[in-house]
Amino acid sequence: MVYAVSSSDGRLHAFNFDGAEQWHYSASGSSDNYMSAATDGGKLFFGGGNAMNCVDIATQTEEWTFTVGAKVTTTPAVCDGVVYFATGKNEKKLYAVDIATVTEVWSRSLYGSLSSPAISDGKIYIGDKEFVIHCFDAGTGTEIWNRTTGCGDFGVYSSPVVAGGMVYTAANYDKGTIYCFNADDGTPKWSYDTGNWNMAQPAVSDGTLFIGSDSGYLYAFRDPPINGDLNHDWAVTTADAVITLQMAVGAVPAIDEADMGGDCRVTSVDALMILQVAAGSINA
Structure with missing residues (x-):
């Protein structure tokens, strides 16, 4: 089954692989959405207006709605019984909500975000409109590190991806810079200017980073091998x-x-x- 949230009618749609719609679900205040849904444990999570919605896949009914103070602007991420998402202007927060109890675990202020959170090794990574990428402890919400990327009016729209101990993202301004940071401490590893705006989410496969740009190009990057690192864990041991x-x-x-x-x-x-x-x- 393929699940998609429509930006025209605000509905969550469920399609077979042949394209036939099986069912749809309408949440109040869910129009004008540009985010995807996330699945976990037989449930679907998606933002609709000023709320995060949880829908049971088997029954196609609402399990709960968690109301927040502004429009949900990101695709949620789910891990260990908690759903993470961010809100836009008028509130600008990153939320962690317990799925079982539908209660806030923690929330942290951001300068607005269209960058969806990524989860890896007990950490949450997310960019904001001030060109800052943040790393938070997933359990406590404590900020571990943050790094400023570009400058201008739009910020980090690119959702980060974590692979091989690195976090990758891109800044949405005229240089369209792609960044690689150490996932543990935020140490910059490398950056590359694409020369155009960049809102695309990177993807990593077999050690190669792929990302598109408003320049019309698809870029592929691969770190040079480390002499002596034969098991490819980015360390010589x-x-x-x-x-x-x-x-x-x-x-x-x-x-x-x-x-x-x-x-x-x-x-x-x-x-x-x-x-x-x-x-x-x-x-x-």
Whole structure:
């Protein structure tokens, strides 16, 4: 089944894969929506006017409505029994609402948001209209870090995506800069100016970042491999040395990242060098 929220009639529609509509649901005050619905545990969550709605998929009936002080402007994210979403002008908050009890777990002020939240490893990531991307603790709402991206009148509309210990997003101004930050502490890793406005949400597959731009181009980025990082976890550890030894004896195929000595072969010497990198004695 495919679920979509219409911006023309404000309804939540359910379609078969052949395009035939099976049912729809109308929530009060739900017109002019530009967000998607989220599913979890047999339930659908979507914003409608000044409320977050929860609909039972099996019965197609409303389970509950949680009213807020302004229009819900983001697609919700659901994790561990909590639904997260943000509101727009007149309130400008990020909410965490308990699904079972329909009570507010916490809320935090933002400068408005059209960027939907992303959840990873107990953290919530979201951008706002002041070009700031925030990272909050999902359980407590405590802000862990924030970073300013661009400048201008529109802010971060691009919903962040988290992969490989990094968070990716884009700023919606004339440079259309794409950003990569360390997901744990917000340390900037790289950025790239597309030269045009950017509201698209990035996607990551097999280590490659894909994102579209108002320039009419689709961009693909891939971080260069780290020498010695053979299990591709973005760190050089003793586990990589073990893999190197397996390569040295032919138990597994050798790859370029294992050739620490640069002599076009993988030996136990390379494993020793990886151990030294892991210990901080030498650089990769």
